[in-house]
Amino acid sequence: MKIKVLYIKPIDVIGFRKSKTFSTTEASIFPNPKTFYGAIFAAYLRKNKLSVDDIEKIIENKKLSIIGPFLSNAYGEIFFKIPTIVKQNEKTGKFLKAFVDWNFSFYVNNKKLQGIRYENMRDLKEPKRRYISLKELEKLKIGRLDLDNEICEIYKHESKIGVALKNRKSIDGMLYSLTYYRFEENAGFAFFVENDELNILNELDLIKIGLKGKLARLEIGEVETSVFDKINDNKKGILLLTPSYFENGLLPKQDGNIIAIANYKPESIGFWDLKNNRPGEMFKVVPAGSVYFIDGDLPNSYKENFTDKFQEFNFGRYIEIKL
Helix, strand or coil, X not given: CEEEEEEEEECCCEEEEEEECCCCCCCCCCCCHHHHHHHHHHHHHHHHCCCHHHHHHHHHCCCEEEEEEEEECCCCCEEEECCCCEEEECCCCCEEECEEEEEEEEEECCEEXXXXXXXXXXXXXXXXXXXXXXXXXXXXXXXXXXXXXXXXXXXXXEEEEEEEEECCEEEEEEEEEEEEEEECCCCEEEEEEEEXXXXXXXXXXXXXXXXXXXEEEXXXXXXXXXXXXXXXXXXXXXXXXXXXXXXXXXXXXXXCCEEEEECCCCEEEEEEECCCCEEEEEEEEECCCCEEEEECCCCHHHCCCCCCCXXXXXXXXXXXXXX
């Protein structure tokens, strides 16, 4: 199928802030979908002199539906966070794909889950590669693990630590990390455009994103891909393309047909409260790249968004993959 792609290309170095406490050692994280929805709708609001209530109605009714963020290189190729089911042998460099271990099980919140195994459990490590291309993902989707050791260099990042101030005095326990992204020329972020009923994206050439509202250029393209095709097998994997929020932490409210999980460590994210012009509450999500092994199809409530909340920002978007 052909699908429209939105490219967001930073003109300058950009940074994103994540609140922390002094005791936290957690690493900085990639910007979440709502960050970009906010940037797009802020520009649309200013251009059309709309109210915050107007924008909230547009979002609630999904008049604009974009899936991402992913990364794009200077040639428009799209890259995704490498799935958790892919590991690498430290000695041989061989890539391995996980499968369900039917001889081992454990419980999470009274839910029985099977373990995860690899062809060879020795010398396993996380891959040196952090991202997988769209073409590689299409192969993985149908059960083919065809990766090389080439590392995609789309951006470089650096982090700086700061202390929150109030009346020129530091606030106890408020340490924050500033992560800056320096993209290669003509590289940036990418989103699949599912719906743009109001032609919002055609009205905008530039948006402001990240700290200090750095400018980014918007471009529209198109790709041919099979990545959203369904898998006919009864047992299959659900690979998260965007983060998911589950009220029970790792497990969704309806978890009956989940048989195993290979997930990245949960991440803490937060939204900006546009109405009150202040940071919103922090919460944990299951990161993109995590995989849920299921038997059968997802319940109807998860057919489009595999998440218990934030569907309007396309949290929990996924593809089916062959086990």
